[in-house]
Amino acid sequence: MDEHILPVELEKAYRLLNHGPTVLVSASHAGVDNVMAAAWSCALDFAPPKVTVVLDKTAATRALVEHSGYFVLQVPNMGQLELTHAVGSMSLAETPDKLKRCGVELFHVDGFNAPLVAGSSAWLLCEVIPEPRNQQHYDLFIGEVVAAYADSRVFHNGHWHFETADPRWRSLHYIAGGQFYAIGESAVIGVNDHGAA
Amino acid sequence: MDEHILPVELEKAYRLLNHGPTVLVSASHAGVDNVMAAAWSCALDFAPPKVTVVLDKTAATRALVEHSGYFVLQVPNMGQLELTHAVGSMSLAETPDKLKRCGVELFHVDGFNAPLVAGSSAWLLCEVIPEPRNQQHYDLFIGEVVAAYADSRVFHNGHWHFETADPRWRSLHYIAGGQFYAIGESAVIGVNDHGAA
Numbered sequence: 001m002d003e004h005i006l007p008v009e010l011e012k013a014y015r016l017l018n019h020g021p022t023v024l025v026s027a028s029h030a031g032v033d034n035v036m037a038a039a040w041s042c043a044l045d046f047a048p049p050k051v052t053v054v055l056d057k058t059a060a061t062r063a064l065v066e067h068s069g070y071f072v073l074q075v076p077n078m079g080q081l082e083l084t085h086a087v088g089s090m091s092l093a094e095t096p097d098k099l100k101r102c103g104v105e106l107f108h109v110d111g112f113n114a115p116l117v118a119g120s121s122a123w124l125l126c127e128v129i130p131e132p133r134n135q136q137h138y139d140l141f142i143g144e145v146v147a148a149y150a151d152s153r154v155f156h157n158g159h160w161h162f163e164t165a166d167p168r169w170r171s172l173h174y175i176a177g178g179q180f181y182a183i184g185e186s187a188v189i190g191v192n193d194h195g196a197a
Numbered sequence: 198m199d200e201h202i203l204p205v206e207l208e209k210a211y212r213l214l215n216h217g218p219t220v221l222v223s224a225s226h227a228g229v230d231n232v233m234a235a236a237w238s239c240a241l242d243f244a245p246p247k248v249t250v251v252l253d254k255t256a257a258t259r260a261l262v263e264h265s266g267y268f269v270l271q272v273p274n275m276g277q278l279e280l281t282h283a284v285g286s287m288s289l290a291e292t293p294d295k296l297k298r299c300g301v302e303l304f305h306v307d308g309f310n311a312p313l314v315a316g317s318s319a320w321l322l323c324e325v326i327p328e329p330r331n332q333q334h335y336d337l338f339i340g341e342v343v344a345a346y347a348d349s350r351v352f353h354n355g356h357w358h359f360e361t362a363d364p365r366w367r368s369l370h371y372i373a374g375g376q377f378y379a380i381g382e383s384a385v386i387g388v389n390d391h392g393a394a
Contacts, residue, residue, distance in 0.1 A: 012373075015372055015373055018236050018237075018370075018371060018372050018373065019217060019219075019236075019370035019371065019378055020216060020217015020218060020219075020236070020239075020370055021217060022217075039215050039216075039217070039240070040215075040239050040240050040241065041239070042217075042237050042238070042239035042249065042251075043236070043237050043251075044237065044251060044335060044337065045251075045335070050335070052239065052249065052337070054239075054240075054241060054242075078384065081384055081386060082386060085386045089387075131330075133330075134331065138241060138242070138247070138339065139242075140241065140249070142335065158373075159372065159373075159376070160372060160378075162378065170381060172384075173215075173216035173217055173380060174215060174216065175212055175215050175216055175356065175357060176209075176212055176215065176355075176356075177385075178385055178386040178387045179356070179383060179384075179385045180383070180384045180385070181216055181357070181359060181380050181381055181382065181383055181384070182381040182382050182384060183370060183378050183380065183381050184367060184378055184379040184380050184381025185378065185379050185381070186376060186377070186378055187275065187278055187369075187376075187377045187378070187379060188375055188376045188377070189278060189279060189282045189375040189377075190282070190375045
């Protein structure tokens with residue numbers, strides 16, 4: 001694993017998704033790897049950390065998630081803008097060499113049965129919590145985060161550092177029609193964070 | 198309603214949330230109004246548009262949502278930075294005049310039983326789709342969007358215009374500890390958007 005990639009404490013893993021980035025979803029089953037883009041992914045719980053992601057029934061990646069029970073959510077960055085749009089636009093069913101054509105390089109973490117996309121800013125390694133009604137009726141998958149990593153050049157000490165990192169590390173926030181926004185400037189208020197409402 | 202606030206076509210309502218902003222959740226029941234902040238909200242479907250939002254069992258707003266069956270997700274902006282943090286930090290149970298103290302001004306849309314927060318960038322008016330297991334086990338609520346509005350100074354013709362609007366309109370993306378990021382610059386790739394994966 002790249003020397004810049006460091007583990008993220010599980011209790012702080014939600015922070016990797018809290019600002020609502022578009023993610024890359026990767027999975028593998030029976031020797032087939034795939035990666036797709038998903039704007040509809042969200043944190044669901046702090047401890048143990050859980051996430052949601054919407055996987056359409058037409059997505060080849062969904063079948064790999066269902067069969068293997070594992071997936072990775074990665075937070076892509078401006079340096080992966082074209083890759084992110086390409087894996088979200090091209091179908092593995094129609095384009096068997098999709099990953100190669102999209103310039104996706106995969107790597108693995110020992111003992112985890114899903115591939116990670118190199119060059120991303122963060123990775124949440126997830127085990128599916130089976131919820132058949134959500135999956136069938138809403139295309140909604142819930143995962144428990146069993147490990148998390150981030151590139152220390154943009155996330156360290158439990159916080160993103162977009163404002164000081166190279167702009168290529170900014171997260172991507174998809175709208176529609178090929179249009180993304182990069183995350184912008186930091187704004188900090190007080191120190192209270194008990195979250196009551 | 199303010200002259201700048203225009204309806205958003207339901208089939209494009211998902212775009213109001215697609216970039217993952219922190220939202221304000223408002224609801225009303227038996228004469229009690231409340232507003233809270235939520236970073237864990239996400240689009241779930243295009244047509245009819247659906248959304249998810251995580252509402253902790255300790256949140257006073259959750260009880261109003263459960264009892265009334267309705268809520269509004271609003272997309273707040275940099276001009277509401279302090280308001281957003283305040284409604285996310287202060288509890289109605291402990292502070293009965295919370296909304297006044299947070300500077301929240303509410304308005305209503307005829308025929309809809311939940312209040313809207315003035316000054317926001319967009320509003321998604323939602324009816325709860327009851328899913329008792331999700332609500333009890335994951336604090337996860339699903340809503341169908343029955344109407345949507347946006348301030349035309351930042352969203353019009355089905356698209357956000359953060360890059361040309363006044364910076365005070367930029368959406369907020371919460372991390373933790375009082376730290377938000379504003380949404381940043383636009384990046385556009387090609388015109389293909391069939392979304393296969």
